[in-house]
Amino acid sequence: MTIYTAPVRDINFVINELLDFNAHYQTIPSGAEATPDMVEAITLEAAKFAEEVLAPLNQIGDEQGCQWNDSEVTTPEGFKEAYNLWVEGGWQGLSHPVEYGGQGLPMSMGLIKSELVGTANWSWGMYPGLSLGAMNTLYVHGTEAQKQTYLTKLCEGTWTGTMCLTEAHCGSDLGQMRSKAEPQADGSYNITGTKIFISAGEHDLAENIIHIVLARTPGAPEGTKGISLFIVPKFNTTEDGTITDRNGVKCGSIEHKMGIHGNATCVINFDSATGYMLGEENAGLNAMFTFMNTARIGTAIQGLAASELAYQNALPYALDRYSMRSLSGVKNPDKAGDAIIHHPDVRRMLLTAKAFAEGGRAMIYDAAKYSDRMVQAETQEERDAAENELGFLTPILKAFLTETGLESASNAMQVFGGHGFIKEHGMEQIYRDARIATMYEGTTGIQAMDLIGRKVVLDGFKLYGGFCKKLYKFGFKNLVGGKRRGYSAKLIGYTLSWNWHTVKMVARASKNRDAVGAASYDFLMYSGYLSMAYYWAMMAEVAAAKLAEGTEDKAFYEAKLETAEFYFSRLLPRAKGHAACMNSSTDSVMAMPLDRFTTR
Helix, strand or coil: CCCCCCCHHHHHHHHHHHCCHHHHHCCCHHHHHCCHHHHHHHHHHHHHHHHHHHHHHHHHHHHHCCEEECCEEECCCCHHHHHHHHHHCCCCCCCCCHHHCCCCCCHHHHHHHHHHHHHHCHHHHHHHHHHHHHHHHHHHHCCHHHHHHHHHHHHHCCEEEEEECCECCECCCHHHCCCEEEECCCCCEEEEEEEEEEECCCCCCCCEEEEEEEEECCCCCCHHHHCEEEEEECEEECCCCCEEEECCEEEEEECCCCCCCCCCEEEEEEEEEEEEECCCCCCHHHHHHHHHHHHHHHHHHHHHHHHHHHHHHHHHHHHHCECCCCCCCCCCCCCCCCEHHHCHHHHHHHHHHHHHHHHHHHHHHHHHHHHHHHHHCCCHHHHHHHHHHHHHHHHHHHHHHHHHHHHHHHHHHHHHHHHHHCHHHCHHHHHHHHHHHHCCCCCHHHHHHHHHHHHHHCCCCHHHHHHHHHHHHHHHHHHHHCCCHHHHHHHHHHHHHHHHHHHHHHHHHCCCCHHHHHHHHHHHHHHHHHHHHHHHHHHHHHHHHHHHHCCCCHHHHHHHHHHHHHHHHHHCCHHHHHHHHHCCCCHHHHCCCHHHHHCC
16 A cells, blocks of 8 residues: 655745745735745645545555446545545635635645645546646636636536547547537537547536537538537536536446546547537637646646655665665664665665656646746736747646656566565556556657647747746856856756757758657657756755755755756766657668568
8 A cells, every 4th residue: 555745845845945936926916815824724734635535545446446337437435525525625726716616826826736636646636637627728718607607616626527539539639530519599509429538527526527528510620620619517507507407428438447447537428418619619629728738737747746656655665675785785784684775776766756756846836837827917928928838848747757757656666576566565556547647638759749849840949949048047147156066067068969959850850751750759858858957956056055054954955965966967868868869860760661560
């Protein structure tokens, strides 16, 4: 069984000492209520809920899973009771407007809550997590009447939401989708079609489920330009939210999955279901990106959560498992062997998870400030700027942190040796639950193509150039006056290399379009290692300054410096390998004829 202790000290370090959320909150309207005392109180209460209510249900959810019977789904033991406590605590609407029943706090406050909940019990956290995407989509694209009917209930948590995109014949290529929406005389639509892989699509936690569904209206253009977005409730309602009859929405089955057993992944059938257009006709995919980007940031949190939970559970085992003697001399003479944490390779695996967890936290929490600015911006220009900057970071966060989270989970299993492969210790569950994160909301390869294709090349290198400028500014400033100038020098060097290899890759792509696809994964991973290096350089500067001033928390800041050294010495150099692959011959990937793939 896994254990979980909320990393409150490290969260406070990131939001208070590294990123100065308090100063940030003073620049946005909703930040007035987010005083340091309020932030601390909410963090501690969310930590308590995660540790005491959700963490004990993590293994139960994995073992029992969800049960499907005649279109209805029953969640594992304790899930419904935990959700009732969630609703009573007003957690769902924490970062949503007061006029729709929320508490009106910044979006970044909700991120702290999401990390704690997701690390304690990812399967349970997906139920309210998917609702956040539905809430954001309604808030941005819904009419006032739709917000009053649906958003208020979603903020209460008495209703939940889903995202219905994928169909059996098409995965991420949504231009192929076939679900239909026939207009009715009363302004509603009849929605017909089948959607698959719908997380939290059916359950017994809430009284209604609001599906956000992509479908085509009659005569709509082919491909993605002919997709519209609809609100389709499980139960029909009146305008004041009173539930009436069952809509034509049923769960056809649930998937039997490798992991996240406590969350129902559903096949949802829409049989002339009543739906209501959300946003403009044929602009559904653009509106759905509001949901998808919310989900992608949420999935990035899953990568952080996997690294954090893996580290927390592997460390006690490494301290208490005695096997063989240390190469540098006996460390536990009263035991038959030394604690395995004295073996360098075990330390390598632990430090890898630690570096990815703490570095990932800094990356995501900094991105959350863009979310705050995007929602709270006073002008469209400011809103667009924040949205674009967050959009550039999103594929890096989603893909890189889920890949590194999976690596951390794998390493943690390895620390346990054979015991990591059996269910007793819960390590294999962390790996199984984390495995999906690299696939849903767009695989790593799709995120990589989005980054290099849409966010770099098609953008004319503007966002890319702005991000590089930020790295250079920090690097050169601290190269002169910083306390860890060596890290700044490496940051500058790796950024220069990134620029050079990117230019070379794009030049090759002008002659061979496959060059971008062949290089995209390595470009993304290089981007991730470089981005995390920036945050580890920042953390090292803060830690070194605190130690120079004198502090009672000496061990915490020294550990930060030691982890930073590990990152720059052992993890950042991986980027060089990705750079070499990025600019290797495209033929090494594309030259083999199809018939030779079957030659053994």
